[in-house]
C-alpha cells in the first residue's frame with residue numbers, strides 16, 4: 416500500500432479557514448474557559464498533554480466546530496502525557512456536567528472506569544488520535560488507516576537507506592495506543608517481507624514520551640548504535656527533537672515519520688528528513704467536534720453504518736474499527752517533501 420501524494424486542495428481550503436477562525440488560547444489542567452464552568456452546552460476536549468503543539472492544532476479544529484455548532488468548547492489536559500491526571504480531569508468534567516467529552520488518551524484501558532461513569536451519566540465520550548478501548552467510548556476518530564501509516568513509514572525508511580541500514584523507531588509513550596498500533600504494522604511489514612528487509616531490520620524502539628528533552632536524549636542514545644541509519648518518529652514531538660539532534664550533529668542518519676510541516680520545514684529543506692507524512696490535525700479536531708455533536712443530539716449512537724454530516728468535511732460514516740469498536744475515518748495521510756513543504760509550512 417502506498418501513501419497518497421497531497422492533492423486535496425479542498426481540504427487545504429478548509430484547513431486555512433479553520434486556522435483563521437480558531438484563535439482560542441489553551442487552558443491548562445487547572446483552568447477552565449470563561450462561561451464554561453456551568454457545564455451545560457459544553458463540549459470538552461482532553462489533550463494527551465497541553466505542552467504538545469500538535470494537540471493545540473487539533474483543538475483549533477474542535478473549537479471551530481463548537482463555535483459553528485453554537486456550543487462552548489473547553490480545552491483540558493495534563494502537563495505530561497500520563498493517564499492519572501486525565502482521570503482527574505474526566506472526573507471533574509463529569510461533576511461539572513459537560514455535554515460531551517472528546518479525549519486523546521494516554522492509555523487504552525486505564526481511563527475506562529472514569530469514562531464509563533461519564534457515559535452512565537449521559538455524557539457521550541469519543542476518543543480521537545489515540546484511542547481508548549471500545550467499552551470506554553461511543554466511537555473513535557481515526558486520522559488515517561493505521562496499516563497504511565505503519566507500512567508506509569517502513570517503506571519510506573527502506574527507500575531512504577537504499578535497503579541497507581538499521582531502522583530505529585523513536586515513539587511517544589509506551590502506552591500510546593496510536594503509536595503502538597503503527598509500530599505493530601511497521602513490524603508486520605518487515606516480518607511479512609523478510610527478504611526485502613533483510614538488511615534493514617528494526618533494531619531499536621525508543622520512547623521519548625512526547626517530551627522534547629527525553630526525545631532528544633533518546634535520539635542521542637540511538638546514535639550511539641552505528642548500525643542505525645534511519646530513524647522513524649511517528650510523533651510530531653519526537654520528529655522535531657530528532658531533527659534537531661541530527662542537524663546539530665550533521666549526522667548522515669536519515670529521518671522520517673509523522674511531523675508538523677510548520678515545525679519540520681527546515682529539516683525537509685536541508686535533507687535531514689527527505690520526506691514525512693501527516694494528516695490535517697485541524698480537520699481531526701473539527702471531525703471530532705461534529706461527531707460528538709451528532710452523538711449528543713442523538714442523531715447517531717456510534718454504531719456501524721450510521722452516517723452524519725461533519726460541517727465542511729461533508730458526509731461521514733461510522734465504520735468498524737480493528738479493535739472491535741467503531742470509528743470515523745478522516746482520510747489518507749499526506750506526504751510532505753521538498754516540493755510542497757514551502758506551501759504547507761504556513762498552514763499547519
Ligand code: RAM
Nearest residue numbers: 469544587650651652673
Ligand atoms: C504527536 C502525538 C499524537 C500523534 C502525532 C502524530 O503529537 O503523539 O498522538 O498523532 O504526534
